[in-house]
Amino acid sequence: MEAIVIAHDLEKKYRISRKQQRLDQSKSREKIALSGLSFTANQGEIYALLGPNGAGKTTSLRILSALIKADRGDCSINGSSVSKEPEAVRAQIGFLTSELKLEDYFTPNYLFDFFSELNHVPAKTRDERKNKLFERFGISRFAESKVADLSTGMKQKVSIAISLVHDPEIIIFDEPTNGLDVITARTVMDFLREEKARGKTIIISTHIFDLVEKLADRVGFIMKGRLVREGTLESLTREKSLEEVFFEIYLNEVGDET
Numbered sequence: 001m002e003a004i005v006i007a008h009d010l011e012k013k014y015r016i017s018r019k020q021q022r023l024d025q026s027k028s029r030e031k032i033a034l035s036g037l038s039f040t041a042n043q044g045e046i047y048a049l050l051g052p053n054g055a056g057k058t059t060s061l062r063i064l065s066a067l068i069k070a071d072r073g074d075c076s077i078n079g080s081s082v083s084k085e086p087e088a089v090r091a092q093i094g095f096l097t098s099e100l101k102l103e104d105y106f107t108p109n110y111l112f113d114f115f116s117e118l119n120h121v122p123a124k125t126r127d128e129r130k131n132k133l134f135e136r137f138g139i140s141r142f143a144e145s146k147v148a149d150l151s152t153g154m155k156q157k158v159s160i161a162i163s164l165v166h167d168p169e170i171i172i173f174d175e176p177t178n179g180l181d182v183i184t185a186r187t188v189m190d191f192l193r194e195e196k197a198r199g200k201t202i203i204i205s206t207h208i209f210d211l212v213e214k215l216a217d218r219v220g221f222i223m224k225g226r227l228v229r230e231g232t233l234e235s236l237t238r239e240k241s242l243e244e245v246f247f248e249i250y251l252n253e254v255g256d257e258t
């Protein structure tokens with residue numbers, strides 16, 4: 001199996017406000033989000049980063065996607081270094097989040113064309129892709145409606161479609177089903193399975209066991225900014241449920257602090 005996404009020894013600190021410092025009862029003005037995170041995803045698999053709130057999932061996916069910079073460490077995406085070749089990385093990945101905010105005034109059709117142009121997608125390819133994605137996500141009927149008039153689920157599906165204008169080899173999806181109703185969540189999960197079947201590599205972050213059990217080939221447990229265990233879903237859950245494995249690791253790594 002070929003390693004296509006390699007995160008190596010990532011460190012990231014955020015500077016926090018004095019107010020936040022007091023709330024955290026911390027002596028430091030910095031918050032450590034990642035402290036030496038490493039993991040590897042293989043070509044054509046769905047890899048899940050599973051961890052509790054504040055573990056560092058979003059931070060690591062944003063670094064992988066060249067949206068923010070790590071303080072230390074680096075990632076290799078299909079042979080390109082995130083720190084040295086961020087443009088090459090961006091061309092190969094689609095970063096998806098259900099929290100992406102779309103401008104209310106524009107239509108799905110306009111947004112898809114706009115982002116296609118930004119990504120240098122030729123018009124013919126753009127139209128083929130748009131038809132396919134709009135059909136797949138039930139957007140076609142709303143293609144000329146303003147974003148402001150769309151339902152929350154439809155907005156999320158539009159944001160997924162426009163993150164895929166360049167048909168990226170690697171899909172990075174932060175909390176894929178957060179805030180989605182069951183029907184939209186199902187559409188998204190089916191879509192990710194189809195993309196995997198097309199040979200794409202998919203990395204998701206989540207705290208939802210059920211999602212990991214339904215979707216993932218391999219799982220990395222992330223706690224306090226570090227990877228604490230990694231393995232195939234099958235090997236991890238041979239004797240215990242994923243939830244049991246998670247809490248065993250959690251008690252070991254974090255203790256019973258809440």
Ligand SMILES: Nc1ncnc2c1ncn2[C@@H]1O[C@H](COP(=O)(O)OP(=O)(O)OP(=O)(O)O)[C@@H](O)[C@H]1O
Pocket residue numbers: 014015016031032033051052053054055056057058059060207
């Ligand atoms: N912009 C920021 N400024 C200050 N601290 C931040 C910032 N972003 C994240 N953090 C802190 O860094 C740590 C890791 O956050 P991150 O969002 O990466 O975790 P997460 O695993 O995605 O959490 P969640 O599941 O709650 O979204 C947390 O303690 C968080 O409070």
